[in-house]
Amino acid sequence: MSTVKTLGSARRVRASHSLAPRRPFATTVLVVIGLLFALPLIAMVEFSLRTTTGHGLEHWTGLFDPANEFRYRPLFGGLVESLTLALIAIAIVILMLLPTTLLVRLRFPKLVRVLEFITVIPIAIPAIALVVGLAPVFGASIRIINSGTVVLGLIYGILVLPFAARALDASIRAVDVPTLVEAARSLGASWPRVFVRILLPVLRRGIVAASFISIAVVLGEYTIASLLNRQNLQVAIVSISRSDPYVAVIFSLLALAFVTVLLAVIGRIATPKRKVFDV
Amino acid sequence: MSDPTPTAQRSGVSVHFRAVTKEYGAQRALNGLDLEIKPGEFVALLGPSGCGKTTALRSLAGLESVTSGELLIDGEDVTRVPVNRRDLGMVFQSYSLFPNLNVIENVEFGLRTRKVPAAERTARAQEMLERVGLGDFAERYAHQLSGGQQQRVALARALVTRPRVLLLDEPLSALDAKVRTQLRDEIRRIQLDLGITTVFVTHDQEEALAVADRIAVMNAGKIDQIGTPEELYRRPETGFVANFIGQSTLLTALVHEGRIALLGREIDLTEPLPEGALARVRVRPENLALESFEHGEGEPGRVVTSSFLGSLRRTTVHLDSGLSIVVQHSAEDTPEVDQQVRVRLLQDVVTAHVD
Ligand SMILES: Nc1ncnc2c1ncn2[C@@H]1O[C@H](COP(=O)(O)OP(=O)(O)OP(=O)(O)O)[C@@H](O)[C@H]1O
Ligand SMILES: [Mg+2]
Numbered sequence: 001m002s003t004v005k006t007l008g009s010a011r012r013v014r015a016s017h018s019l020a021p022r023r024p025f026a027t028t029v030l031v032v033i034g035l036l037f038a039l040p041l042i043a044m045v046e047f048s049l050r051t052t053t054g055h056g057l058e059h060w061t062g063l064f065d066p067a068n069e070f071r072y073r074p075l076f077g078g079l080v081e082s083l084t085l086a087l088i089a090i091a092i093v094i095l096m097l098l099p100t101t102l103l104v105r106l107r108f109p110k111l112v113r114v115l116e117f118i119t120v121i122p123i124a125i126p127a128i129a130l131v132v133g134l135a136p137v138f139g140a141s142i143r144i145i146n147s148g149t150v151v152l153g154l155i156y157g158i159l160v161l162p163f164a165a166r167a168l169d170a171s172i173r174a175v176d177v178p179t180l181v182e183a184a185r186s187l188g189a190s191w192p193r194v195f196v197r198i199l200l201p202v203l204r205r206g207i208v209a210a211s212f213i214s215i216a217v218v219l220g221e222y223t224i225a226s227l228l229n230r231q232n233l234q235v236a237i238v239s240i241s242r243s244d245p246y247v248a249v250i251f252s253l254l255a256l257a258f259v260t261v262l263l264a265v266i267g268r269i270a271t272p273k274r275k276v277f278d279v
Numbered sequence: 280m281s282d283p284t285p286t287a288q289r290s291g292v293s294v295h296f297r298a299v300t301k302e303y304g305a306q307r308a309l310n311g312l313d314l315e316i317k318p319g320e321f322v323a324l325l326g327p328s329g330c331g332k333t334t335a336l337r338s339l340a341g342l343e344s345v346t347s348g349e350l351l352i353d354g355e356d357v358t359r360v361p362v363n364r365r366d367l368g369m370v371f372q373s374y375s376l377f378p379n380l381n382v383i384e385n386v387e388f389g390l391r392t393r394k395v396p397a398a399e400r401t402a403r404a405q406e407m408l409e410r411v412g413l414g415d416f417a418e419r420y421a422h423q424l425s426g427g428q429q430q431r432v433a434l435a436r437a438l439v440t441r442p443r444v445l446l447l448d449e450p451l452s453a454l455d456a457k458v459r460t461q462l463r464d465e466i467r468r469i470q471l472d473l474g475i476t477t478v479f480v481t482h483d484q485e486e487a488l489a490v491a492d493r494i495a496v497m498n499a500g501k502i503d504q505i506g507t508p509e510e511l512y513r514r515p516e517t518g519f520v521a522n523f524i525g526q527s528t529l530l531t532a533l534v535h536e537g538r539i540a541l542l543g544r545e546i547d548l549t550e551p552l553p554e555g556a557l558a559r560v561r562v563r564p565e566n567l568a569l570e571s572f573e574h575g576e577g578e579p580g581r582v583v584t585s586s587f588l589g590s591l592r593r594t595t596v597h598l599d600s601g602l603s604i605v606v607q608h609s610a611e612d613t614p615e616v617d618q619q620v621r622v623r624l625l626q627d628v629v630t631a632h633v634d
Pocket of ligand 2: 332333
């Protein structure tokens with residue numbers, strides 16, 4: 001932790017000296033990048049406000065009109081499906097990836113590289129190729145588990161591995177986990193107690209970050225769900241865009257806003273009330 | 280895990296290593312280690328890097344499983360007992376305070392696992408913090424403490440449960456020299472206060488000599504010699520120990536009529552050696568004197584280096600016979616590099632070995 005702190009302050013010191021880019025240059029970069037991100041969003045908002053006569057809120061209000069409920073039902077269904085999928089993916093991250101990562105760090109340090117390699121594989125393989133391999137597995141698993149959502153959730157659990165593993169790994173590296181565990185054990189703590197009292201709180205940031213990134217990945221996933229004929233949020237948005245492009249755009253905006261809010265909320269939770277890590 | 284009565288101060292317990300061997304693959308970190316520690320004793324495990332000190336301590340703590348041999352604490356075989364049931368206190372070389380807990384919560388951790396009631400827990404933790412001089416730091420977090428303070432808290436955390444044995448693995452090595460001696464003496468004081476059996480790992484002989492009741496000098500996975508600091512210093516049984524404790528120079532001479540010639544003098548032997556044998560003698564810097572080249576006696580040589588150590592100086596002399604030897608003398612003599620001097624032995628009787 002002290003190293004983290006030193007690095008942080010070193011960076012701060014450097015920023016205030018001449019090595020940092022000049023202010024006008026920095027401002028220009030920020031503005032350009034900001035526009036790059038903002039333009040599509042502004043365009044989407046503008047598009048969602050278009051009406052036959054000009055601009056108005058009729059597409060937005062139409063969303064809550066009971067008369068349209070039938071048309072939009074797949075969208076809400078897709079949203080629920082995506083959130084369920086995200087929960088399953090998070091469960092896999094916390095119940096499988098986290099213990100595995102800790103086990104490798106504490107007991108089998110020689111396997112750290114191997115685990116790192118395994119967790120990157122999903123990012124190295126294109127989604128299409130993944131589906132080709134997963135489709136037969138998907139079919140067979142459905143016959144056993146009998147829930148398309150659960151099986152797709154398991155697949156998403158694999159899909160988020162590269163991102164979640166990075167987040168967890170960063171928080172594990174920030175502290176001397178083996179020594180903390182040994183200290184707790186030598187003080188009489190059982191393994192469950194070590195996990196709940198020491199590891200979860202110490203690694204909270206990493207766990208929260210991993211969960212958030214899992215949600216973000218799952219809410220944005222289209223290819224696999226579509227190829228496996230599952231109705232998640234993105235699939236629903238694409239299919240409704242054919243008949244009602246306005247609603248599709250509105251839902252994309254709402255999903256984006258939701259993820260942003262989630263980020264803010266989770267960021268708040270992740271920062272301990274008492275300032276423990278001053279990074 | 281039953282906790283001892285809160286008021287009674289537990290007197291120390293004994294610790295036995297019986298032929299403990301630990302292998303990491305082909306590497307033997309401990310090679311039939313035998314060590315007997317008496318109740319309440321402060322034993323330092325001293326030895327060069329890689330000799331197995333940490334492994335010995337971690338085996339006793341239960342953090343490593345041993346390949347063969349037995350570990351006994353208070354006569355009880357703990358070889359297969361998991362670490363959390365051995366009832367030992369451990370202080371690590373690296374800072375090991377839980378970053379999510381403040382100082383007092385850290386100290387209370389071991390009491391929580393032992394289900395000590397809250398009021399007693401806090402009182403005991405606070406008392407122990409005061410003992411290590413950090414009574415006012417209860418609310419701080421690890422990152423708000425200096426290295427020395429963190430190790431004090433770690434010491435309080437290890438001691439507050441009144442463990443059977445206190446284990447310290449180079450707890451001072453990350454600290455600067457002044458804090459190191461200060462905390463070292465404090466550890467010894469608290470240890471004597473509590474009467475707790477303590478094993479202290481260090482590679483710093485000065486540290487071991489200063490605090491330990493007995494020092495176990497380790498070499499290649501076993502104990503070379505164990506004894507009080509005086510015993511090790513005055514009567515090293517092996518060349519390794521002689522070399523490791525204090526500084527010394529190895530001299531050789533042929534035995535003639537029960538005596539040997541060292542540095543231009545005929546010297547008696549404490550124990551007789553056969554005529555004509557090649558005797559090996561270790562001489563320490565304090566048993567030598569630096570003499571003037573023109574007027575003194577002893578073997579001639581030239582000064583290589585001379586270092587000031589406060590009240591005295593240590594000078595390395597390259598003898599004309601080809602050997603380099605370290606001499607300790609008063610700080611008032613200030614030999615210059617390359618100056619011609621003589622080195623004389625102050626002892627009249629020496630202990631010699633033959634191979
Ligand atoms: N986990 C391990 N795997 C393989 N070999 C190990 C392991 N831990 C220690 N060793 C080896 O065992 C030997 C003893 O190591 P140990 O850490 O006990 O030495 P030490 O006396 O504490 O040294 P130092 O003063 O450097 O801390 C060394 O040769 C080391 O390389
Ligand atoms: Mg060591």
